[in-house]
Amino acid sequence: MIYLNIFYDFLMIGLFSFGGGYTTIPMVKDIAEKYSVLSIEMLENFIAISESTPGPIAINLATFVGNEIGGLVGGIIATICEVLPAFVIILIFVKYFKKYIDNENVKFALSTIRPCIVGTIMAVGATMFVSNIYPYIKPVMSSSPNYSQLKYILKYFIIAFLIVMVMFLFDKIIKKKISSIKIIILGAILGIAINYIL
Amino acid sequence: MIFELFITFFKIGLFTIGGGYAMISVVQDECVERKKWLDNEEFLNLLAIAESTPGPIAINMATYTGYIKGKLLGAILATVGVILPSIIVISIISYFIKDFLHIEIISNAFFGIRIAVSIIIIKTAYNLIKTEVKNSQHKALTIALFVVFLIVMVATDLLGLNISTMILVFIAILLGIILSVLRSMKVI
Structure with missing residues (x-):
């Protein structure tokens, strides 16, 4: 039964993700919450590894989350299902609709759909950033702050600040965009260093 | 072959x-x-x-x-x-x-990595919307749609409402079709 659920959920993700990559993250987060086998924290680990x-x-990400919900078979089903709508739609497109792709109205419709989807991606990034730290901020605001919680918050913001600074410097001084993988490696080094120092 | x-x-x-x-x-x-x-x-x-x-x-x-x-x-x-x-x-x-992940040094690394991931997602979305606005013929509309969806999504999350992202994407597609029809009728 769990496989049927995975089948349906990931088929829907495949159908509703325009552009792939980051556009699936908001929907995968919904799934993680639905099955509650996956914390937001774990999901972020998965995104970094993906x-x-x-x-x-x-x-x-589909293989990861499918695996988490339904084991090896779950991972395979999730991946195939996420791909299936794209596969079928491309086949239909190549056969029948190739000529419509340059149509002005189609282009305009897509140019209004994309900003909406980017909005949901930005929202997920922001909620993830906050949800990492919120469980630690809440007790600090309501009752007497506890030393380890304050330390966690401090570490969190130091790392966030350093990452943003490095990205900014790369952008402004070296005039080159730093790749996501390098930012992840930087995060790993900072995570180890700060827990060693503080 | x-x-x-x-x-x-x-x-x-x-x-x-x-x-x-x-x-x-x-x-x-x-x-x-x-x-x-x-x-x-x-x-x-x-x-x-x-x-x-x-x-x-x-x-x-x-x-x-x-x-x-x-x-x-x-x-x-x-x-x-x-x-x-x-x-x-x-x-x-x-x-x-x-x-x-139970190994201490790895879990410390992932503490930093998780922060990096949320920043990467925000940065990616920022780059995407910058390109969209640059290429758009209706810049105000592009920005407005982006901001509205950003706010709705954050608000539903803060209020603990479980509105699925797919519903939002579906609304976006509907909006796209409606706006495109309006445009072809020369309303906008």
Whole structure:
């Protein structure tokens, strides 16, 4: 039965993800919450690994989450289902609709759909950033702050600040975009260093 | 020939880290420059289709090229080829990850990595919307749609409402169609 659920859920993700990659993250987060086998924290770990291993992020993430919900078979079903709508739609497109792709109205419709989807991606990034730290901020605000909680918050913001600074410096001084994998490696080094120092 | 499709896309899946847009240049190099399966115009067509249909761009590219070169069987083999490395690598990692995360130095690393990931997502969305606004003929509309969806999504999360993202995407698609119809009727 769990396989049937995975089948349906990932088929829907495949159908509703325009552009792939990061567009699936908001929907995968919904699934993680639905099955409650996967914490937001774990999902973020998965995203980082998906980003730094071979293959499309959306596919890696589908295999990961499917695996978490239904084991090896779950992972395979999730991945195939996420791909299936794209596969069928491309076949239909190549056969029948190739000429419509340059149509002005189709282009305009897509140019209004994309900003909406980017909005949901930005929202997920922001909620993830906050949800990492919120469980620690809440007790600090309500009652007497506890030393380890304050330390956690401090570490969190120091790392966030340093990452943003490095990205900013790369952008402004070296005039080159730093790749996501390098930012993840930077995060790992900072995570180890700060827990060693503080 | 058909088998070569499988091998080529398996290689593309195995050697492109980061996926999506990183993959575009690899596919171009392999399928246009080296194997000459597609010409440049066909490749641009493919890009336009890939970006305007659901699903990961890498998958769209594999299916399209596979179909052009080997019909249905080609499409299946190319698509399976491109996802197979992911399934193998990630299944293996999934098996070990839980024990791995218990090691102190690893869990410390992932503390930093999680912060990096949320920043990367925000930054990616920022880059995407910047490009959208730059290319848009209705900049105010583009920004407004972005902001409205951002606020609605954050608000539903803060209020603990479980509105699925798919409903929002569905609304976005409806909006796109309505606006496009209005535009063709010269209302906007």
